[in-house]
Amino acid sequence: MHILLVEDDEMLQKSLSYFLKANSFTVTSFTNGKDALDFLKDNHTNLDVVITDLNLPFAGGQQIIHNTRNLQQSDIPIIVLTSSGVESTELEVFDLGADEFITKPFSPSVLLKRIQKLLARN
Amino acid sequence: MNTPNLDPAQEIERLKTVLSYNMLDTPYEKEFDELTRLLSLICNAPTAIISLIDDKRQWYKSKTGITVPETPLEETFCQHTILQDELVEISDARFDERVNKNPHVLAKDGIRFYAGMPLKAENGHNIGTVCVVDNEPKQLNPWQKEAVKLITNQAMHLFESKKKNQVLGNELEKILEEKVEKTRRQLRQKESDYKLLLDAIKITSGVVEYTPDGTIKKVNQQYLNFLGYTEEELIGKSEAILLTSDKQKENTAFWEDLKNGRAKSSRIKRLGKNRTPIWMQATYNPIKDLDQKVTGIIQIAQDISKEIEAVRAIKEAKNLAETLNIQKDNFIANVSHEIRTPIHAVLGFTNLLLDIEKEPEKKEYLQAVNTAGDSLLFLVNDILDLSKMEAGMLQIEHNNFKLRDCIHNVFAILKLKARQKNLDFQCEIQKNVPEQLIGDSNRLGQILINLLGNAIKFTEKGSVKLEIKATPKDNKTSLINFEVSDTGIGIPAEKLEHIFERFAQAGNNTAQKYGGTGLGLNISKQLIEKQNGVVSVKSIPGSGTSFTFQIPFLKDLGKREEFNKKLEKNTFSVENINILVCEDNELNQKLIKILLQEKGFDFSIAQNGEKALELIQNESFDLVLMDLQMPDYNGLELTEIFRNRFKLKLPIIALTANSTTAEKQKCLNVGMDDYLSKPFRKEDLFLKINHWLTSNLIPIAEKKTDSEKIIQLEILDELVGDNENFRNEMINLFISQTREMLLEIKAFFEKEEFLHLAQSAHKLKTSFGIIGANPEILSNLENIDLTSVNKGEIQENIKRLGVQIDEIFNILNDTNP
16 A cells, blocks of 8 residues: 655654554655655556645645546545644635545544545545 | 552562572573563563562563563552462453552553463462563453463473572582682692692702702702802802812703703712812702793702711721731731741751750650640641631642651640540551542641640540541542540530630630630631531530541542652762752751751851852852742842843742742742741651752652643654654654754744744644644744734743743653663
8 A cells, every 4th residue: 555645844754654654554755745746646546545734835735635636546545634723724625625634733543544444445 | 559468477488489599680581581472472462571579579580562671569460460379360450450540550551451370489489470461451262371371381490490500500619619629728738748848858958949051049048058158149150159170061061951951860069168078969950831941940959978978987997997907917927927937946956856865854855845836836827827717818738648647747746645644545547548648738637636636635534536437439539537536525515516616615614724725626627628528526525525527638649659759768869969048047047057967968058148149159059948038139039030140940949937828839930949838847858858859850749740741752652663763763853853943933033024933833833743742832823913913922932932842852851861
């Protein structure tokens, strides 16, 4: 299973990658939106889950959600991480096509459960 | 002339009857005239008459065919008719001997024919006649006669109805008159009532009549008395002359309202002639005419200057009482402080002597001094407690303590007394009673000393026992049941319910015989209730008393057990530990000196703040003992200087005789770390010193709970699993990253780039989340209102963030060696 992780906080990006890898996922991670979009364009066919922060340098999380949904294989589960905790943001993200919304700080095991749930659904 | 003879008495009655109709000499009336006209027509005679006959004349109420209004009685035909009840008909008067001599018959073309019918009243008297007359002799046919009779009846009906109308009219008039009279009387009564009322008002109140624009028209004596003016001085003047200049404007509006018909009632101030203000309760009522136009204003006023003065005096008295009460509280606090300081010295030195004294007899005397000192301290504490409770200032502390230690101390204090009276003095603690509890051991001790002390006092022989049981309530709380029973004199049933009241003792002579202030039980009850407990008492006079109370204590879940043990063992090294003692009282200096020397600490003593400042700059200290009351700087000020100016982080422990919780909070607020109330036990002093020197600057118990909240590493631990190296790497990453971000935030602030500042704060929240740090300050910065930036607030938040990050780094450095 291959996960694309986009998170600009280096600490979370590193530790979460470590955690996911420890849980037998393949993880490709980026700390800015533009690099992530480039990667997405060429590699979307072998992606299983996209996890992205909302506030990202160069291109925002919304752009990542939008582009993911407009790829040929558009049913990849998308999980959004945010620390805003504002309801309107949540709605907007769902409208764009995100599947899950997780507010920081979160327990990694909860994230793991959500990933597994989404993969089982697909 | 043939004049009939009349019975004079009958004639008088008849005349009364005639007069009763009240018709003589009244004007002609249409109804009667129509009847005479009808009669003349029916009888075909030129003259017809309806007449009334009095004593002298026949008066014609109605007539046709003749001109005279009346005829003297003796010249009439009708004088004969009224003596009859029937129709009288004379066909030719020349041949009737009753009338043939009548001048009207003898005259040329005189009367020949006459027919008359008497008018008979209801009472039977004939009052007049109805008759027809002609100059030609003739005879009436029967239906003409019938007509005369009928017309006569009609005429009589007319007279009767006129009379009745008159009577009715009279009656009506009479009734009306009565009504009018009654109303008049009522009006007079009302008027007199009003006058009395007005008089009453005028006697007690000032009454003034004004024109609508406020000119005084009339003023009564009472109002003049209020103000001290004479009538002449006020009449014709405007009310404005009674006002202070600052109220003139207000008054104009006031009169405008009155002029528009709005009544006013208020408390007003007017100037007397000698310009002293007079307070009045006054109503101003506009007087309106029928068109609702205001024609004048009536003011009714009462002088209430005395009431106002009384209210002011009461207020003043209340303020004075409050001031005195505060002074009393301060006095009690000061006196207890002054007393506690020397007791502190007495107890301290006695303890020192007890430690070194070997000779049993002397030791016992010292013990007695110690006990007496203790009692004195309790008494002072009682008084202080009471004043605190009255002021609602008594606070219950929540510290962990050992119940058995607390009981042990209580027994140590009371043992001597019990032994002196040869009493069996015991304590039984059931096994299920927890060893460690959280609560206020001093207050518990105080209650037990009071109850057990009482029991010993009132028991001459036998035993005094304390039994302690525990009822577990839930995981966290344990309900501890204390029972103090004795075999003493007991309390009479009627006194039992009052026993907890202040100054209540079982008998009036109790105080003389046994001593005591009568405050102890009241204080104990309040203390028990303050700790959410209940107390009750049972007693049998002559055989004993038992007091029972339950207090719920939090269980100490054992975290600190080990920690305490460490302290008790006194395992830390005191070598090279240097303590600064700031204390102005010489006795206390000596005492602390001896105590510190005994343990081998290095120390310097500063007898005032200035000396302390000098020492702290020239020497390196590990800990400060700080008296709060020094002559130049107080301990709080000194601490602030240490912390803020010299940036010193060493532990500072306050020493003070003022043992309120508020005081303690003040100490912690200015940056002190702990607090010790004088007089203190030397064990307590060492416990605190040990604690602060061994805990390596991690704050004391209650602060430690805060520190636990500074970070929570569960999330990080979950993320990194058991890879220690990766964990360290992450923590180092956090530290470097956070340090960088803080600099960035500060730089943005300097450049006033608040949007970027907010974004950085937002970003930092993520890593704060991983280590479980409180994001509150970051949220504050993230949510800066960019439309109205409050720089002071942002700066304050950045400062707080710096402090928070320092705290986090401290802990991370410890956990990440």
